[in-house]
Amino acid sequence: MTYAPAPAPTAEPAPQTHPTLTLPAPFATSPDPPSLLTQGAEAIIYKISFLTPSTSCALKYRPPKPYRHPTLDKRLTKARLLAEARVLVKCRREGVRVPAVLAADWEAGWVGLEWVEGGTVRGVLDGWVHREEKEGAEGEGGKEKEMLDLMMRVGRAVGRMHEIGVCHGDLTTSNLMLRPFKKGKAKREEKDSTRDTVAPTQSSREAVRAQLAAGKGTVSAERETAMTAESTAPAPAPVTQDTQEGREKEDTAGSPTLAGDIVLIDFGLATQSSHDEDRAVDLYVLERAFAATHPAAEPLFREVLRCYGESYKGARVVLKRLEEVRMRGRKRSMLG
Amino acid sequence: MASVQTFYLPHFPSNPIYIALFKDVSNASFLRQQLLDANTEFDYAFLDATMILSSTHLLAALFRTLNDSLHNRLKSRTIHSEIVFSLSPNNNIAEAFRRFGISATTNSLIAVKISMSPPSPSNPLSIESVQSHLTxxxxxxxxxxSDETLLGxxxxxxxxxxxxxxxGKVGGGGAGKKGRNGKEESVVNGMNGFEDEVDGRLEMESVILGIMALKGS
Known part of the structure; x- marks a missing residue:
């Protein structure tokens, strides 16, 4: 039997979400149309299904730039895409929370990244500032404590990344995601909060108990339903159930919960560097992002820096360097 | 008795994938010899099931194979040998077969067959034909x-x-190695062992997928 190069799948063309742009094969002709999520200067992000109909994936596509020479364009796209993917895999290897690389095609210019649930830290901060303004100075202390706890996690996450020799290059609050714990991962929340000397909440304990009673991890059960043979039709049942329950939880709490893992995203400008200068600039950029939200966010950033300083050996030196960077700005002066 | 299962990867609707898993295989050397002899009836990817972490692991390799085939850049002779190659972390084809392919001592076997066209009355390849031949x-x-079977x-x-x-700090697993949470090994009544193992495997899977995706770059 010989295998001729596969013809493009013959299914009817999908409705284009972006009329002027065609995605590379096989996504261009997929009956499962990608939905456009966001567009930057270099790349476009789509949400697609990947490997199973019920698994989501963020497709980061770098379209060719028509104003560049084709050869140069290919080389730049490839180099940038691979630099980003390699940094992500390195982070994953070392246990830093970033989206996993699921697939990549550097000739076609796309990389498939693990889908991260939840919202950005920027959204959380905006919501917090909004509430703060409404409630005035006498805001409840509980929320305050939760916010500081969140800042602690941000500081640690950035610290871990710097510790393994990665600098983000564009560390803004929009590139920090707060991923709520999965039902099956409730125990991690408990572990984390015990370590943080904050008493575990009753609800998280109950979740753990329910999880243990159920016997098996929801994750594997869910995947199994997703991968049952002959599954041409999507099996969205467990997913919708999940989100619904998540929403219910939020409703009862009155405001979105601040529990969750900090996941760093968008490593398009990341470098593998362990220079104090690059690390300090990362922190400086993050500081500006906090300041841009609201002056009231400043004490929060102080907490980020405090926890960053304790997160790894060498962090103190970076904080010293940060003071220098603050004086002159992000760019190093070339005078004198 | 379990039978051959059909999978479709999203975005490859015209390539049904037939997968079968066998335990206690006693004629592995015969099957391997058929591959070495390039017997056209044995156009399968025969994988050592102990080297497959999860269904996602295998599906990711299949995705890469189909995508490379679509762009006409297969590195090995057939699409089925390419599956074995896709699993490998490096560019050495012989090594890929030694590690992930069937060997004379293979006990647990995964047979994969990709069809290049959708099932139809005129297509000789069908779930029935694959099942009867493998049987x-x-x-x-x-x-x-399933993930459940692979777990064991x-x-x-x-x-x-x-x-x-x-x-790195990848994959705690059940082996008791230090995982991501290795530092705070506070086992609550020893009851979260199963979940830790699932977590460890998922973490390991994420890294492996990245390594496979970047192979050849």
Whole structure:
């Protein structure tokens, strides 16, 4: 039997979400149309299904730039895409929370990244500032404590990344995601909060108990339903159930919960560097992002820096360097 | 008895993938010889099931194979040998077969067959034809291909070695190695062992997928 190069799948063309742009094969002709999520200067992000109909994936596509020479364009796209993917895999290897690389095609210019649930830290901060303004100075202390706890996690996450020799290059609050714990991962929340000397909440304990009673991890059960043979039709049942329950939880709490893992995203400008200068600039950029939200966010950033300083050996030196960077700005002066 | 299962990867609707899993295989050397002789009837990817971490692991390799085939850049001779190659962390085809392919001592076997066209009356390849042929030639117990079954088969130590996962903090697993949470090993009544193992495997899977995706770059 010989295998001729596969013809493009013959299914009817999908409705284009972006009329002027065609995605590379096989996504261009997929009956499962990608939905456009966001567009930057270099790349476009789509949400697609990947490997199973019920698994989501963020497709980061770098379209060719028509104003560049084709050869140069290919080389730049490839180099940038691979630099980003390699940094992500390195982070994953070392246990830093970033989206996993699921697939990549550097000739076609796309990389498939693990889908991260939840919202950005920027959204959380905006919501917090909004509430703060409404409630005035006498805001409840509980929320305050939760916010500081969140800042602690941000500081640690950035610290871990710097510790393994990665600098983000564009560390803004929009590139920090707060991923709520999965039902099956409730125990991690408990572990984390015990370590943080904050008493575990009753609800998280109950979740753990329910999880243990159920016997098996929801994750594997869910995947199994997703991968049952002959599954041409999507099996969205467990997913919708999940989100619904998540929403219910939020409703009862009155405001979105601040529990969750900090996941760093968008490593398009990341470098593998362990220079104090690059690390300090990362922190400086993050500081500006906090300041841009609201002056009231400043004490929060102080907490980020405090926890960053304790997160790894060498962090103190970076904080010293940060003071220098603050004086002159992000760019190093070339005078004198 | 379990039978061959059909999978469709999203975005490849015209390529049904037939997967079968066998335990206690006694004629592995015969099957391997058929591959070496390039017997056209044995156009399968025969994989050592102990080297497959999860269904996602295999599906990711299949995705890469189909995508490379679509762009006409297969590195090996057939699409089925390419599946074995896709699993490998490096560009050495012979090594890929030694590590992930069937060997004379293989006990647990995964047979994969990709069809290049959708099922139709005129297509000789169908789930029935694959099942009947495999039943005839493989001596072993057929199992359901699922994460559950693989959980009991995978050789985590060997996988960790082949993908060089020792340096980092990847994959706690059940082997009691320090995982991501290794520092705070506060086992609550020893009841979260199962969940820790699932977590460790998922973490390992994420890294392996990245390594496979970047192979050849």
């Amino acid at each position: 005839r030639v493989v001596q072993g117990t057929q199992m359901v291909f 088969l995978t050789d985590l130590e060997r996988l960790r070695k082949v993908y060089k996962l020792d340096s």
